[in-house]
Each structure stands twice: as C-alpha cells, then as structure tokens.
Amino acid sequence: MNKPYYLAYEARYQKVFAAGVECWGHSPDDETLVSTLGKWVNENNLAGKKIIEFACGEGACGVILSRSGCRYRGVDIAASAIEKAQNRLRGFPDARVGIMDMVKERTNETYDAALDCMGFHMLVTDHERKTYLQNAFDSLKSGAPMLFFRESYRETAYGGKVDTYEQWKEICGEDYETPSLRCNKSGDQEIELWIPLVPGRPKSKDGYFKEIQSVGFVAEDFIEMDLNNQNPYSASIYARKP
Numbered sequence: 546m547n548k549p550y551y552l553a554y555e556a557r558y559q560k561v562f563a564a565g566v567e568c569w570g571h572s573p574d575d576e577t578l579v580s581t582l583g584k585w586v587n588e589n590n591l592a593g594k595k596i597i598e599f600a601c602g603e604g605a606c607g608v609i610l611s612r613s614g615c616r617y618r619g620v621d622i623a624a625s626a627i628e629k630a631q632n633r634l635r636g637f638p639d640a641r642v643g644i645m646d647m648v649k650e651r652t653n654e655t656y657d658a659a660l661d662c663m664g665f666h667m668l669v670t671d672h673e674r675k676t677y678l679q680n681a682f683d684s685l686k687s688g689a690p691m692l693f694f695r696e697s698y699r700e701t702a703y704g705g706k707v708d709t710y711e712q713w714k715e716i717c718g719e720d721y722e723t724p725s726l727r728c729n730k731s732g733d734q735e736i737e738l739w740i741p742l743v744p745g746r747p748k749s750k751d752g753y754f755k756e757i758q759s760v761g762f763v764a765e766d767f768i769e770m771d772l773n774n775q776n777p778y779s780a781s782i783y784a785r786k787p
C-alpha cells in the first residue's frame with residue numbers, strides 16, 4: 546500500500562533531529578502561541594478540562610496547555626515527533642501523546658476542546674480535509690471550542706476541488722521531493738539544512754469558514770496573523786461545536 550503523502554513530515558523530523566536541531570516546529574516559548582492559548586483557555590474555562598490536539602508535532606502546545614492546568618492528549622502521525630513530545634511532557638502527569646492518523650483514525654473519546662496548530666493545512670485533498678474535520682467535530686462535547694492556529698491563509702487561494710495530492714502538486718507548483726535550504730537554531734548555533742518543502746494547502750477566510758461549517762462547526766472568529774517565521778501568511782480560526 547502506498548504511504549500517505551502527509552508522512553513526508555516523519556522523514557523531515559528524522560533529518561532535522563539527525564542534524565542536531567533541538568526543535569523544528571513551534572517552541573513552548575513562542576510568545577504569540579503562549580498568549581493566544583492562554584487567552585483561549587481562560588475565555589473557555591479550560592483549566593482542568595480535557596483537550597485533544599491534532600497534529601501535535603513535538604508537543605509545544607502540550608507544554609503550554611499543561612502549564613495552564615489542562616488535561617492534554619496530543620496525537621500525530623510522525624513517530625519521531627511523538628517521541629520528542631513524550632520526552633517534553635514527561636513532567637506533566639495529566640499529559641499523554643501517541644501516534645494517530647487524524648484522517649483515518651478516530652479518537653474514541655470526547656473532549657472539552659480541540660486544538661490544531663498548523664496541522665489542518667497539511668491535508669490537501671477535499672476528502673481528507675472533510676474526513677478529518679468530521680473526526681474532530683465528533684470527538685467534541687456539545688458547546689466545545691476548537692482552535693485552528695496559524696493555518697496557511699491567502700485571500701486568493703485556490704478554491705476549486707482537489708481530489709488527489711498529485712493534482713494539488715500541479716496546482717501549487719511545488720513537490721515533496723526537491724530540497725530547499727532551511728535554517729534552524731539549536732541553542733546559539735545556526736544549522737543549515739536542505740530538505741523538501743512539504744507543501745500545505747492555504748485557503749481564503751470564506752474557504753475556511755465553509756469547510757468548518759460543512760461538518761457542523763459554528764465559525765466564531767478569524768484572525769489574520771502578523772508575518773511570522775513559522776508560517777508567514779497565516780490565520781487562526783475559532784470554531785465551536787453547537
């Protein structure tokens with residue numbers, strides 16, 4: 546069976562960790578992430594509550610949410626990132642992480658809130674995006690919020706159908722193989738790496754709202770993010786299960 550294209554991230558994590566990079570994705574010290582999650586937790590009274598994070602990567606949000614007193618579960622398809630997250634979260638007894646394909650598997654639990662930090666935009670076909678959103682929606686209690694943080698955003702994003710990732714590669718003009726130069730810090734040291742880009746799929750505001758509404762979420766807010774290193778053109782979308 547062919548491996549799904551979104552496993553490209555596992556190969557990337559392996560390469561960057563082997564090169565000595567301490568943390569590839571978000572850091573638990575990212576100021577915007579810390580302040581956004583802090584506000585979201587307070588406004589929704591999530592301290593002490595059960596939160597699921599999809600595409601949790603190396604567990605930065607898990608650290609932030611655990612520090613805020615949330616009971617955290619993180620899932621990701623990349624084994625190397627999950628290992629990193631497990632180490633990071635060792636000191637928090639109410640935090641757990643594990644491997645899960647958020648498109649093909651279900652959480653089999655219900656949560657008080659859900660988070661997705663730059664995970665949704667990694668899914669490029671309409672079918673996978675909708676299946677994942679439906680899984681996320683079904684894993685929430687009624688009234689629960691879901692935050693999509695720093696997802697790729699362009700007002701001019703392609704709004705047509707995408708049935709296969711080969712089709713998406715043609716539309717976006719990028720691929721999962723050609724290496725490009727990326728830099729990352731490890732302590733004081735700057736590490737340069739040639740790695741494939743792993744193209745995601747940006748959407749417009751209307752595009753995001755239509756998608757989340759199509760599985761039953763209420764779209765509550767849309768915040769365009771300032772230019773940033775993690776994902777230069779991005780937005781955060783606030784949703785809720787009615």
Ligand SMILES: C[S@@+](CC[C@H](N)C(=O)[O-])C[C@H]1O[C@@H](n2cnc3c(N)ncnc32)[C@H](O)[C@@H]1O
Nearest residue numbers: 551554570571600601602621622623646647662
């Ligand atoms: C851009 S990274 C973001 C990681 C982390 N949330 C952060 O902000 O640092 C995208 C993540 O999505 C994960 N991912 C992609 N497709 C997935 C899937 N189908 N199920 C679970 N995780 C997936 C990748 O393994 C990767 O860790």
